[in-house]
Amino acid sequence: GESVGLHLPTLSVQEGDNSIINCAYSNSASDYFIWYKQESGKGPQFIIDIRSNMDKRQGQRVTVLLNKTVKHLSLQIAATQPGDSAVYFCAGASNTGNQFYFGTGTSLTVIP
Amino acid sequence: DGGITQSPKYLFRKEGQNVTLSCEQNLNHDAMYWYRQDPGQGLRLIYYSQIVNDFQKGDIAEGYSVSREKKESFPLTVTSAQKNPTAFYLCASSIGDQNTEAFFGQGTRLTVV
Numbered sequence: 001g002e003s004v005g006l007h008l009p010t011l012s013v014q015e016g017d018n019s020i021i022n023c024a025y026s027n028s029a030s031d032y033f034i035w036y037k038q039e040s041g042k043g044p045q046f047i048i049d050i051r052s053n054m055d056k057r058q059g060q061r062v063t064v065l066l067n068k069t070v071k072h073l074s075l076q077i078a079a080t081q082p083g084d085s086a087v088y089f090c091a092g093a094s095n096t097g098n099q100f101y102f103g104t105g106t107s108l109t110v111i112p
Numbered sequence: 113d114g115g116i117t118q119s120p121k122y123l124f125r126k127e128g129q130n131v132t133l134s135c136e137q138n139l140n141h142d143a144m145y146w147y148r149q150d151p152g153q154g155l156r157l158i159y160y161s162q163i164v165n166d167f168q169k170g171d172i173a174e175g176y177s178v179s180r181e182k183k184e185s186f187p188l189t190v191t192s193a194q195k196n197p198t199a200f201y202l203c204a205s206s207i208g209d210q211n212t213e214a215f216f217g218q219g220t221r222l223t224v225v
Contacts, residue, residue, distance in 0.1 A: 009152075031211065032211040042219065043118075043202055043204075043218045043219050044155075044202070044216045045216070046213045091155075091214075093211065099157060100145070100157075100204075100214055101157075102147075102154040102155040102156075103154050104152075104154045105153075105154055
């Protein structure tokens with residue numbers, strides 16, 4: 001089956017530092033990945049996505065890196081702010097249809 | 113404003129009762145999804161629908177039912193057959209093409225009392 005998982009369940013960083021959240025996936029046929037941010041009691045919000053024909057994509061303060069060789073992607077948040085505290089999920093799209101498979105999530109805590 | 117709306121935000125159910133969670137979207141999206149989220153866990157797919165009048169089981173469909181009579185609506189019924197229904201339920205929609213993101217509602221927290 002397909003699965004997407006995260007290496008670490010929790011991450012604490014000092015305000016202003018950079019954060020790196022990692023994710024591994026098992027289905028080599030997945031060709032589209034998304035990072036979501038979920039605040040407590042709310043639905044996930046889209047942060048950034050990347051297609052398999054890319055290995056890096058940058059947004060505002062965020063960068064996603066994709067390493068297809070080892071089936072790994074990461075989310076880098078620059079100059080982490082208290083408002084970045086949330087749970088971050090990676091999701092992989094199924095190559096058989098428009099389904100998304102989510103990892104367990106990493107809880108990011110920013111220390112002021 | 114365009115978006116996806118779930119209601120109610122909180123729902124309490126007595127054991128043995130069926131309850132229906134509402135999900136409406138005005139994004140003109142073809143695909144809609146229901147996920148279940150338990151504490152400390154990721155999202156698990158219950159059902160999804162790629163088009164009106166068609167839907168498919170996800171990984172944990174047992175004890176749930178859905179309908180897709182209208183493009184904008186995808187209600188989820190949690191039946192009495194679902195043995196552990198207390199969870200946070202998330203509805204999402206997407207354009208339906210591959211390689212496009214899903215947009216989520218704000219969730220419904222269901223508690224069995």
